[in-house]
Amino acid sequence: MTRRSIRCASACAAMTFSSWLSTSAFAQTPAAAAAAAPQQTTDPQQIRQELDRLRQEFETIRDSYGARLAALEARLGSSQPAPVPPLPDAPAPAAAAPTPSAGQSPRPPGQTEGVEVPSGAAGAGGPQGTLPVYGGAAASSKVFNPDMAVIGNFIGTTGENTIESAPSLEMHEAEVTFQAVVDPYARADVFLSATPEGLEIEEGFLTLTSLPGGLLAKVGKMKEQFGKANTMHAHTLPWIDVPIVMKNFLGGEEGLNDSGVSVSKLLLNPWFFLEATGEVYQGNSGPFQTQERNDVSWLGRLRGYRDINESTNLDLGMSFTRGHNDAGLDTTTRLFGVDATLRYRPLRRAIYRRFMARTELMWSHRGQDIGDVSAFGMYASGDYQFARRWFGGVRFDRSARAADANLIDQGPSVVVTYWPSEFSQIRGQYRRTNYAEGVTSNEALFQFLFSIGAHGAHVF
Amino acid sequence: MKSRIFGAALFSVLLASANAFAQIKVVATTQDLESIAREIGGTKVSVDSLAKGYQDPHFVEAKPSFILKLHSTDLLIAVGRELEIGWLPPLINQARNPRIQPNGDRYLDASQTAKILEIPTGQITRAMGDVHPSGNPHYWLGPDNGRRIAQLIQKKLSEISPPDAAFFAQRYADFDRRLADAEKRWQAAMAPYKGVKVVTYHRSWPNFTDAFGLEVIGYVEPKPGIPPSPSHTLELIQEMKRQNVKIIIIEPYFDRKTPDAIARETGAQVIVLAPSVGGEKEVTDYFKLFDYDVNLVVNAIKQTGTK
Numbered sequence: 001m002t003r004r005s006i007r008c009a010s011a012c013a014a015m016t017f018s019s020w021l022s023t024s025a026f027a028q029t030p031a032a033a034a035a036a037a038p039q040q041t042t043d044p045q046q047i048r049q050e051l052d053r054l055r056q057e058f059e060t061i062r063d064s065y066g067a068r069l070a071a072l073e074a075r076l077g078s079s080q081p082a083p084v085p086p087l088p089d090a091p092a093p094a095a096a097a098p099t100p101s102a103g104q105s106p107r108p109p110g111q112t113e114g115v116e117v118p119s120g121a122a123g124a125g126g127p128q129g130t131l132p133v134y135g136g137a138a139a140s141s142k143v144f145n146p147d148m149a150v151i152g153n154f155i156g157t158t159g160e161n162t163i164e165s166a167p168s169l170e171m172h173e174a175e176v177t178f179q180a181v182v183d184p185y186a187r188a189d190v191f192l193s194a195t196p197e198g199l200e201i202e203e204g205f206l207t208l209t210s211l212p213g214g215l216l217a218k219v220g221k222m223k224e225q226f227g228k229a230n231t232m233h234a235h236t237l238p239w240i241d242v243p244i245v246m247k248n249f250l251g252g253e254e255g256l257n258d259s260g261v262s263v264s265k266l267l268l269n270p271w272f273f274l275e276a277t278g279e280v281y282q283g284n285s286g287p288f289q290t291q292e293r294n295d296v297s298w299l300g301r302l303r304g305y306r307d308i309n310e311s312t313n314l315d316l317g318m319s320f321t322r323g324h325n326d327a328g329l330d331t332t333t334r335l336f337g338v339d340a341t342l343r344y345r346p347l348r349r350a351i352y353r354r355f356m357a358r359t360e361l362m363w364s365h366r367g368q369d370i371g372d373v374s375a376f377g378m379y380a381s382g383d384y385q386f387a388r389r390w391f392g393g394v395r396f397d398r399s400a401r402a403a404d405a406n407l408i409d410q411g412p413s414v415v416v417t418y419w420p421s422e423f424s425q426i427r428g429q430y431r432r433t434n435y436a437e438g439v440t441s442n443e444a445l446f447q448f449l450f451s452i453g454a455h456g457a458h459v460f
Numbered sequence: 461m462k463s464r465i466f467g468a469a470l471f472s473v474l475l476a477s478a479n480a481f482a483q484i485k486v487v488a489t490t491q492d493l494e495s496i497a498r499e500i501g502g503t504k505v506s507v508d509s510l511a512k513g514y515q516d517p518h519f520v521e522a523k524p525s526f527i528l529k530l531h532s533t534d535l536l537i538a539v540g541r542e543l544e545i546g547w548l549p550p551l552i553n554q555a556r557n558p559r560i561q562p563n564g565d566r567y568l569d570a571s572q573t574a575k576i577l578e579i580p581t582g583q584i585t586r587a588m589g590d591v592h593p594s595g596n597p598h599y600w601l602g603p604d605n606g607r608r609i610a611q612l613i614q615k616k617l618s619e620i621s622p623p624d625a626a627f628f629a630q631r632y633a634d635f636d637r638r639l640a641d642a643e644k645r646w647q648a649a650m651a652p653y654k655g656v657k658v659v660t661y662h663r664s665w666p667n668f669t670d671a672f673g674l675e676v677i678g679y680v681e682p683k684p685g686i687p688p689s690p691s692h693t694l695e696l697i698q699e700m701k702r703q704n705v706k707i708i709i710i711e712p713y714f715d716r717k718t719p720d721a722i723a724r725e726t727g728a729q730v731i732v733l734a735p736s737v738g739g740e741k742e743v744t745d746y747f748k749l750f751d752y753d754v755n756l757v758v759n760a761i762k763q764t765g766t767k
Contacts, residue, residue: 181561181562181563184558184561184563184564185558187553207553209553209556209558209561210558210561211556214531214556215556216553216554216556266527266528266531266556268528268531268532273524273525273527273528275524303524305523305524305525306525307523307525310512313523313525315524343521345521347512347514347515347713348514348515348712348713349713350515350516350519350520350521350713351516351519351713351714352715388687388715389687421586421589421590421685421686422590422685423586452586455542455545455546457522457545457546457547457549457550458519458521458522458546458547460521460522460523460524460550
């Protein structure tokens with residue numbers, strides 16, 4: 001094609017384009033048509049053929065969409081027929097030269113109702129004519145099914161460990177998630193955890209999103225808001241295992257995770273994000289054990305957050321929880337925790353670089369018939385993303401045991417993570433642990449994580 | 461005299477704050493929507509946004525500071541089409557603002573009437589990469605969709621504040637007219653280059669290339685959201701040589717290494733277009749977005765002598 005005929009073709013396409021939009025506020029039709037008229041005489045035959053071909057192509061597309069739409073609506077059991085939306089005679093100029101972008105449809109099947117256009121230059125505001133409506137919600141007979149996903153977590157362990165045994169190769173967990181909005185007032189999230197031990201409710205709670213007074217309430221079984229690591233699912237942690245302090249104070253990988261009610265409120269102020277949370281639980285998780293029905297456990301948390309600049313932010317928290325334990329007749333365990341997280345993620349390079357430093361300090365006060373025990377435990381970790389798919393991290397653990405503050409376990413870990421995509425992850429971790437018994441273990445762990453189903457939100 | 465000036469200043473500050481009190485608070489997820497909402501809302505609204513124009517809108521962090529913005533807003537405008545699926549839902553859940561829930565009357569999905577391209581038909585799986593089942597979410601890059609978005613916003617703002625309906629309608633009419641003028645300008649600038657073949661990094665540009673008649677023959681990413689691979693890069697280089705493609709369009713948040721290497725092999729030019737308002741310093745509103753991008757494309761085509 002010569003330059004001239006290209007210009008002509010585009011002008012003609014522009015003409016049909018604008019005639020399609022003539023009902024809209026697109027007020028340039030006469031000018032475009034006038035400009036196109038003299039050039040049209042150059043090779044009308046060829047152009048007419050081209051236009052006819054385009055129209056034919058378009059009609060086939062339209063028919064196929066119409067049929068598809070009708071089938072879809074029939075499946076939905078809709079009482080209304082499925083009229084085909086009004087179509088332009090020809091697609092926009094670019095579509096005339098077909099682009100290879102797969103599935104690029106000049107015009108998707110959409111709703112049929114138009115959007116009212118206020119009169120253009122006059123500004124009188126009176127609705128006049130309609131714009132063709134594009135898009136529209138994806139229709140499917142399964143629209144009310146919850147979002148579903150399965151997250152597989154495969155862990156391998158090598159090396160010697162006589163204190164804590166773990167299998168060499170294990171399909172550690174398959175977590176099944178169901179998430180949906182319940183009604184205008186609430187949403188529900190259910191996480192079932194299938195492990196070699198069996199199937200259990202990892203979490204299952206209702207979130208009341210429409211409470212007055214800036215309140216947010218959750219009811220059900222859930223991870224208690226104690227610190228950071230305790231609130232996270234295994235697949236969102238930056239490590240394969242959990243820090244020693246979680247094992248010694250909070251009951252291991254499961255952590256504080258119980259049936260109860262949680263209410264939190266934003267404490268609005270001009271300086272930073274501040275959130276207060278109060279929770280009450282059955283009292284049978286981690287270090288807690290009830291003897292009577294009213295031996296519930298209580299939890300309080302205060303979290304502050306502030307952006308230092310657009311890339312860097314600081315997240316601080318304080319948590320306290322109290323519940324009955326199994327060490328005596330009417331003995332309680334009290335836990336106090338402080339957590340601090342510093343994040344750095346430059347926005348322009350957000351998909352290639354990020355850094356996070358985190359520490360959690362915990363104090364456990366365990367009432368026992370034979371003398372109370374006060375113990376301290378902590379971890380500190382740093383994670384750095386050094387390429388689009390690569391992360392490196394370190395963690396240092398040190399924690400006494402809740403029942404005997406003189407027994408201290410500690411050790412470092414080094415972690416490398418590779419992300420083939422957003423939906424899978426391969427991780428290796430070297431862990432050295434000095435147990436209070438005087439045993440030192442060196443272990444190499446590796447993990448494959450994969451997620452299928454609905455796209456979950458990323459954890460912050 | 462001095463005190464009078466001071467008094468006047470104080471009065472105007474008071475007036476401004478009283479005015480601010482009556483404004484409709486709008487939060488948009490991106491700066492493009494922010495810009496259009498400002499065009500329509502004028503002084504009757506105060507507009508804020510979450511993601512910056514120079515960051516990848518798929519990967520925004522759900523920062524608690526965003527929760528505060530959403531908590532107090534009267535209207536949330538989202539791009540939709542699952543663009544924000546990785547970060548907006550948890551923010552909305554924690555915002556304690558029932559009206560901006562996706563089923564609430566103050567949640568506006570800006571894609572409702574937009575012209576959406578690349579809606580997958582047939583079976584889709586994640587083997588195709590990070591595909592968006594409800595179509596390509598970068599639809600604001602077609603100027604005609606700016607008009608559609610503006611119209612939705614005008615309707616919504618009029619619903620929220622009926623006494624100002626005429627004001628918003630007038631602002632829309634003005635925006636529509638200026639956009640039509642600008643479109644003529646952009647189309648005229650691009651008219652000689654209809655059908656020019658380009659390569660883009662991510663599938664961010666179908667509405668842009670569609671509007672201005674460019675032809676995308678390939679992508680630096682082998683699949684949406686999957687980083688460049690050596691084998692795909694080699695294929696792309698061969699294809700670009702075969703079809704004599706001299707333009708590589710990339711977004712400011714992607715690494716230039718691979719596109720630059722491809723450019724060296726093929727003699728092409730890499731241009732970093734602004735994918736959004738705020739994507740570059742001088743791109744401060746929706747009109748400047750296309751001014752900037754069209755200008756870069758035209759210059760690059762001229763320099764490389766592409767036909």
